[in-house]
Structures are given as structure tokens and as C-alpha cells.
Amino acid sequence: MPSVTDDEIAVDPADYARAEINASLKPKQKIGFFREMIRIRRFEQTSLKYYNQGMMGGFLHLYIGQEAVAVGTVSLLGKNDHVITAYRDHGHALAVGMGMNECMAELFGKATGCSRGKGGSMHFFAPDKNYWGGHGIVGGQTPLGLGLAYGLKYKGLKGCALCFMGDGAVNQGAYHESLNLAALWKLPVVYIIENNKYSMGTTLERSSAMRNCLAERADGYGIVWDIANGEDLYEVRAKTASAMRRAHDQSLPTVLEVDTYRYYGHSVADANTKKYRSPEEIERHKNHHDPIRLWKKRLIDECVFTEAEADAIDEAAKEEADTAAQFAIDSDTPAPETIFEDVYWEVDNKTDAGSTGKHFFGD
């Protein structure tokens, strides 16, 4: 059974590399995964620097430590596969192909941001890339992910919705309602629980009743579930691919719990990040379980690239993040009149419906 201890998450790494979905990977693709992961990390480290300088508002929920989950899962998406996640959304956004510039500018609250400065860190969207956010209320996105799956099935499309959530979301009613509906109506949704062990400052043990693991609760709904080691990109891909096949071929849901870890606090504003867990625990993960370091070592061992080539990719990612920060700094703040844009589709599109009656009140 799965466990959160270090020893037990150590799997023979060769196993999942041999999985069909991974055995066919070209070196270029493997390097691409490294690039995507390091881009996410450098983007976030750069954003943290400016956040700490007071150049951003609100919260900044960093994904650092969890990169293999977003990159591994998103690497499998086809034309009719969709993604939706919670507020720790930078990794998924970059993984689906959103640009660093628009994402960074959103953090800075600029007009050039992906949501024109209206969403912020927790609310990145790119429907053109089948990416539906970026949702701030814990568990609130779980029925929406179900709806994406419902829409696909309704339209007769062979696709699925990957609906990401944290371990803190599994106790929300909306999630359980979604599981019931997913099983009842055989909807092609994959709920991916990114279990980073802490819902804000509360440990898994103090927040969730379970027999062996969170995903196992799916048994109660007759839903197939699985667990994956989130530090191993091969395993993430293998397990996700299997869940996606179930969705595509049988129109059935899956719950996949991915063991992972975040190095930073719940958000950067989480003042107790080193109080509810030991610094040693964080260091142990950084040193022995970092998904990027492990992937880099794997690729060097496989002679896919050299240390120097990896470093060059890393440097490029740092430069890209710095450029994005400069782009964000140089961008204009949104014009005051845009406050009333993007509220109603009918108003934005100047339709008869949008120009009939008063839509906005006050001065």
C-alpha cells in the first residue's frame, strides 16, 4: 500500500521507464520534459523574488517540488483532453503551453497578463489550450472538471478532463458529489490528487480520515483508483496514461493520488511554513526526492543529455523568466475602464442583449 514515508515511495525506477507510454519516448521529448520542469521552477523562483520585493499583490502559491506531476500528466494530452486545477496553478499553466510573459504579467497585475490583470496568481486560464484554470476555492473546481467531462461525452468526443486538486480538497463535499456523479453517469474525468502532505499548515494525518490512502476512498463510489510517486515522471506518465485510457475507451472516471511535496509554504505568506514541519524534512525532499534533480540524473544516466547540456537548458529558463519579469515590469497597468469589461459576454460583444437594461450600478 502507498505510504508517505521516504522508504516506501522508492520504486524500482526502471519499471515505469519500460511502460509502453514511456518506452516510445524520443530523447528530444525527454529533454523537453526537463525543460518544462525547470522552466516552471525558474519562473516561480523569479516570481518569488519580485513578490518579496512587494511588486505583486495577494497570494503566491508556489508549485516548486511538484513539477513532475504537471509536466508528466500534461505531456499526455490529446486534442480533446482538458485540464483544470486549483489555485496552485502556475505549473499546469506553463505545462499546457501558456507563455511566461503573460503569466508573469498577470502576477504583476498588468494589462498584458493572461487574465488582463483580473485573476492573479490563482486564476490563470487558457481555453485555447484546453486549460480551464486556476480556481481559488478549495475543491470548487471539482464539479467543473466533471462538467468538462460531461460536455465531452455530450458532444460525442473521445477525450477526458484531468481535474487536479490538493490533498486538502478531498474533504470538501463538492468533491464527493462529483465522484458520485462521475461514477453514476460514467464520465471521462481523472481526478488527480496532488498529495503534498499539507493542507495549508495541517498535516494529512490531522485532516483526513482514511484507511490507507486518500484515493482509496474512490472504492466507495466504485471508481478505479491508483497511486503514483510524483517524483518519478515516468511513473506519473504511466499511471496517468492508464487512467486516460479508461476515460477514452470506457468513459469511466479514475482517482489518481500522486505523492508529492512542496518546498515552500502553502503560500509565500504562510508564516509558519517551517513550524508545522521540520527544516530537515524539507531538506530531505530537496536533496533526495526532487523531481527535477532525479529526472536530470536519469537522463544523464540514459545518455540522453550531458550535465552541460542540462545546465544550458536551465540557464535559458532563468533568462526566459528574467525576460518575463522585465516584460511584466514594463507592461502597463490595466486602464480603469477595463474594470467593467469581461463581466458579461453580451455586453463585451455589444449585442442587443448586452445593451438592453442597466448591467452595472453605482456611479
Place this chain on the structure above:
Amino acid sequence: MPLITYRKALNDALAEEISRDENVVIIGEEVAQYNGAYKVTEGLWQRFGDKRVVDAPISEAGFIGMGIGASMLGIRPVMELMFWSFAYVAWDQIIDNAGQVRYMSGGLINCPIVIRGPANGGTSVGATHSHTPENFIANTPGLKVVCPATAYDAKGLMKSAIRDNDPVCVMENTLLYGESWEVPEEEYLIPLGVADIKRKGTDVSLIAHGRAVITALKAAEILAAEHDIHAEVLDLRSIRPLDEEAILNSVRKTHRAVLVDENKPFCGVSAQIAATIQEKAFDDLDAPVQRVCALDAPAIYSPALENLQLPTVSRIIEKVLQIR
């Protein structure tokens, strides 16, 4: 014109829109095989089948949220809440997801969803089943809300709501479902944001929405017959968007306004209307704006008292006489 019930008018609107657009799907508790808890969807499942009319389990947050997610992909779900009172267990989905996702995505997403069902007191079902949340919805930019008072309006507004590309909440009334009005056989739409003068008058404006319009009309009848006061009854029909011009035009004509509202008074719809009138038609007023709202306590069960808690004809008349 044939006389048909408010219920049948809604049923016709749903049937016509299901036939018109393959993306329209009805989802809700008991809407299909049971024929609707209040029979609004009667016969639709038999006629259109499992794909278009779907029974949901009692799981409002789940299925309303699911409908919102599906609407982001271009499906046009018409979600039935057996009572709007049950919306509160789906509140996060309605307010945060349907209401805010367009804004937070900088206009990249829209949710063409309708959430409909009865929202009224007056049926002795106690406070949990008697909520009128149109003011809460109207307080949420991104959402729209309409409250039809007649069969004619119910049909025309429902069809417009389904074709609208923003989330629209349609608040019906169980006490009106069985009442009949003239409804044309040919197709028509009523745009959102257009009020309707249900009775012309010169002396005072009775401004109302939903079933309060019917109460106001009864009061106007008595005011004319017994007091020689000719009240104009303005039916807002749509709360957001709001036909502010119609409100101001009526007040400029009559110089007096009594607002009739089944909402509770604090931040109820009529509070917004009163603020609008004093801001924009202050000089036209010959008397303070008056309000007749639900009495400000949770909806009481006792049938005898509940009828007094909602706006009554006599309370409306009393207010009008105070400012004559």
C-alpha cells in the same frame, strides 16, 4: 390568444429551445422520469429522451457545478433547482464559478447556463424552503436574474435566458404555476432588462417583481375603486439587467412610488430601486419612497401568519394612502 398556465408556458419554452438547439439539456432533480417536482418539465423526457432531459441525484453543488463546467465547453444546460432555496448548498458554484469565471479569465470564458426554479414564500414550507435570493444574485456582477410574474413573461424570458451567453438565474413562483394568462401561439422573446407596465396610472407607481406584481395589481384595483387613486403597476421582470429608465419614467409621471417586494427589506431589490429613485428622480418626488417588503423575520410556517408576512394588498393600500 389561448389561456395557458405559467407552468405550461415554461414547459413550452423549454421544449421549443430543446428543439431549436442541440446543446440545450435539462438537468435537475426529478425533472425526467418523475416529470418534475412541480411538473414544469412534464412530458419532456418522454418526448426528448435521456440525453436531453436528465435526472440528477440530490447533489446541487455537484450537478450545478457540473453544468457550469459543461457550459464552458459550449453546452447550454438548463439546471432546475427544485427550490431556489436549495441554491445555498451550491452557492460557491453559482457565485464563484458561474459568476466570476469570465472576469477572472479576462473574458476568455463564458457560461451560457440557466439556473431556474421557484423562489418564493407563501406555501407554508418553513424558512428553509421559502427563500427569495434574487437580491443576492443581483448583487453579483457576472450573473443575471429575472423574476417573471405572468405566463407570458415566463415563456418569453425563459427563451431569452436560454439563448443568452451569460449565466441567467430564472426565479419562478410555485403559487403562480397554476395561474393562467394569455400567451400567443406564435414564437416570441422578451429581452432581459425590459420592464413592463402591467397597469397604467397617474397617481402613484407601484413597482414590483414576481408575484408581488400580482399583489400590486389587486391593490391598484381597490385603490381605483374605493379611493379614486390611479396606481401604475410597473413589473420589473428583470432585476439584473434592470430597466432603470422605465422606473424613472413612471416616477416622473406619478411623482410617488411604493415599492412592493417579497424580499426581506434589508438590501432587498427594492432597496436598490429606492436608492435609484432618490438619486435620479429626487426632484420629481412629491413624497418619500415607500416600501412594502416581507416582514423582516425568517419565513414563518403558520399559514395564517405567513400570509401576513409577505406583502399584502392591505399593506400596499395603507402605504399608498400614507403618501397620497
